[in-house]
Amino acid sequence: MIRIGITGHRNLTPGVSRAIAALIDAHLTPHGRAMVGLSCLADGADALFAEAVVAAGAPLEVIVPAREYRDGLPAEHHPLYDRLLSRAVRVHALPHVESTPRAHAEAGRLLVEGCDRLVAVWDGEPARGPGGTADVVAHARSLGRPVTVLWPEGARR
Numbered sequence: 001m002i003r004i005g006i007t008g009h010r011n012l013t014p015g016v017s018r019a020i021a022a023l024i025d026a027h028l029t030p031h032g033r034a035m036v037g038l039s040c041l042a043d044g045a046d047a048l049f050a051e052a053v054v055a056a057g058a059p060l061e062v063i064v065p066a067r068e069y070r071d072g073l074p075a076e077h078h079p080l081y082d083r084l085l086s087r088a089v090r091v092h093a094l095p096h097v098e099s100t101p102r103a104h105a106e107a108g109r110l111l112v113e114g115c116d117r118l119v120a121v122w123d124g125e126p127a128r129g130p131g132g133t134a135d136v137v138a139h140a141r142s143l144g145r146p147v148t149v150l151w152p153e154g155a156r157r
Contacts, residue, residue, distance in 0.1 A: 008045020008121025105131030
C-alpha cells in the first residue's frame with residue numbers, strides 16, 4: 001500500500017475547486033484501493049482529496065492538529081468534515097488545544113513523515129503563514145519525498 005498525503009490551499013472558488021477535484025481524481029485513480037490517504041480535512045484541497053480517497057474505497061487517515069481545529073474551520077464545512085472524519089480508519093490527534101499556526105505546522109510535518117509521497121494543490125507561491133502549503137512542500141522535499149504539484153493552469157486563489 002502506498003501512503004499518499006495531501007497539502008493544499010483553502011478557500012477555493014467553485015470553478016477552481018471543480019478543476020482541482022478532477023486533477024486529484026485523475027492522479028489517484030491508478031492507485032485505487034492500493035493506497036492510504038492522509039489528510040487534515042481542512043476545507044479546500046484536503047477535503048477534496050479525502051473525498052476522492054473515500055470514493056475509491058481506500059483507507060483514509062486523518063491528522064487533527066488541535067482539539068479546537070474543527071471550530072476554526074468555516075461552519076459550512078463542518079458537515080463534510082464530520083462525515084469524512086467518521087470514515088477515517090485512523091485518527092492522529094495532536095496534543096494541542098488551540099488551532100494555531102504552530103499546531104498546523106506540526107500536523108503538516110507529521111503528515112509528510114507518515115506518507116510515501118505528497119500531493120500538493122499549490123499555486124507555487126510562498127506560504128502565507130507558518131505551516132502553509134509551501135512549507136509542507138519544502139519539508140517533504142527536504143526528506144526526499146516525491147511531491148506532485150496539482151494546480152489548474154491560469155487559476156487564481
